[in-house]
Amino acid sequence: MGNDLSYKDKKVITIGVVRDLTGLSERQIRYYEERKLIFPERTAGGSRKYSFSDVELLMKIANKIEDGIQTHEIRKEMIREQKKQNQDEMRRKMIQGQLNAQFGLRKN
Amino acid sequence: MGNDLSYKDKKVITIGVVRDLTGLSERQIRYYEERKLIFPERTAGGSRKYSFSDVELLMKIANKIEDGIQTHEIRKEMIREQKKQNQDEMRRKMIQGQLNAQFGLRKN
């Protein structure tokens, strides 16, 4: 069951590159973090590191902002989506568990 | 025919992160560039930017170095491999071309 945390999710991109990839200003990128829309990691020295997923997310955020949606609202939407995804995940695991109980499947 | 230049090949990683990902020293990473084994891009200001593919390649290089193979040799190997890959690619395209000529397939 390989959730490898693939390249797409590895936090390796500095803010300057994210700026270039997204067209956003560094100010904006940091602000969206302040509003809890995005969660970069940090280097030992304190520099932010983003993933490609983060970059994609930032572009979605930028679109919504352009549509006049506030960070506040965007955050709510994101939480809603996450909740739904977690539920789906749960259901999936539940069913898998039932199957394993019934038929005793091995884990590799 | 989507050669998207996917995430894996996008040059977005700074040398410090590459150092952390590979365990190599920055000196080594720059040296392998000097020996033409690796080809980072640059930011406007002159900082090197690597891709995940580059990171993988660097780890392969590191292994060969450990086995006592010289950069000189490694470079030759790499050129050999590339040549072969280009040939394969060519053949593939040739055959595709033949098929298109015979059966007139559309391109989308």
Place this chain on the structure above:
DNA sequence: AAACCACGTTAGATTATCTTACAGGTTTAT
């Protein structure tokens, strides 16, 4: 012995990023 290899290390300069703060035009709430 001379030259080359694969680095380590240092120095100094430059680029990149960080936080904090103030400012200001817009939108939202009271």
Place this chain on the structure above:
DNA sequence: ATAAACCTGTAAGATAATCTAACGTGGTTT
């Protein structure tokens, strides 16, 4: 309609990250 909150620009000063160039060195190779 005033106040408050929103979103962003900009500036200052500090720190982190990267750059090039150079010297040194133990271990091969020629």
